[in-house]
Amino acid sequence: MTDVKPGSHPRHALEPLLTSPVRLSVVAALAPLGKAEFAFVRDLVEVSDSVLSKQVAALEEAGLVAVEKGRVGRRPRTWLRLTDAGREVYARHLTALRAIAGA
């Protein structure tokens, strides 16, 4: 029988929080940006406000995304930003995905 070292498969390096397609999409959309408006991410990921709110709350709780509220003129705006920790986790997750896909 072949000896399999526990934890050696790249799947173990995947971030559990990012195995959700919507959460991964939110993080991917924020990755090249300094910050983005909530509606910009919603339109890009193609989800409803409530779905995005829920997923962003989970990412914020894990420290991967920061949420800032502000105003432009009289219009309230919510900005989303990937934290440094979020960038690290996303990079690790992509590396693991590449290893699994053999890319």
Add this chain to the structure above:
Amino acid sequence: MSEFADATEALGRSLRLEKAARRGSDWYLRYLAVFAAAQLVLVPAVLLGHDTWVMPAALGLYVVAVAGLSVYATRQRSVRRRFGVRHTVTVAVWGLLYAATLALGFTAFPDSAGFTAVAAVVCSVPLAVGAWLERRQGA
């Protein structure tokens, strides 16, 4: 679906979204392109029209352009990474070149069409380079 297919699909989706996010935030490229093109008109207007109504009109246009572009910038829905640093460097280089060309144009080369043409191009270069870098980053 296999683990391999899942990973390939997730990777592809992530890269597509990153690209779409970059494309959706290329407003700064347009901002710099407009400002670079404006130099080719405004710098000659200031250097050659200093004794006429053209110079104050050009300075007024500068104020309108900068204010308009600033409002345009604050209304954008996304900002690329390290935008603050890149914008500060671009505007600082442009500001130094603009001040230097005006100083030389008014003292060493007054009413020189040749110098004015060079000055207009020199002032537009940092903005055009900034626009090119933005475009390259968004590709």
